[in-house]
Amino acid sequence: MEPWRISTTGLTIALRVTPRGGRDGIDGIEQLSDGRSVLKVRVRAIADDGEANRAVLVLLAKSLGVPKTGVSLLSGATSRLKQVAVAGDPARLSEALRKLASVKSTD
Structure with missing residues (x-):
């Protein structure tokens, strides 16, 4: 199951963030213990x-080719689990995320 939902203005993405992770990057898709x-x-x-x-x-904007103003934090400001909104063409954004997640999942 993909961790993003399509909306009329773009996508909403569920994230698990690791600060001080040594580098900036997307490491694929993970299944949480509750099934999400x-x-x-x-x-x-x-x-x-x-x-x-x-x-x-900034990382998501750069990776998805959207302006920084097109990515906003919806929830989880003080949590590792976050929801972000990305404005843009939902089909293009979904395809870009699939490529990013699959390339990183095989590392």
């Missing part, structure tokens, strides 16, 4: 004063 799917994301930034959240939004 999340996109695993790691960033170098520390989880202090919103730094990791900003790094996650």
Whole structure:
């Protein structure tokens, strides 16, 4: 199951974020113990004063080819589990996420 839902303006993505992860990157899709799917994301930034959240939004914007203003945090500001919204063409964004997740899942 994919960790994103299509909306009229783009996608909503469920994330599990690892701050201070050594590098900025997308590490594929993970199944949580409760059955939910999340996109695993790691960033170098520390989880202090919103730094990791900003790094996650920048990473997603760059990876998906959308402006930074097109990615926003919906929930989970102080949690590892987050929901973000990405504005844009849902079909193109879904395809880009599938490619990013599958390439990283095989590493």
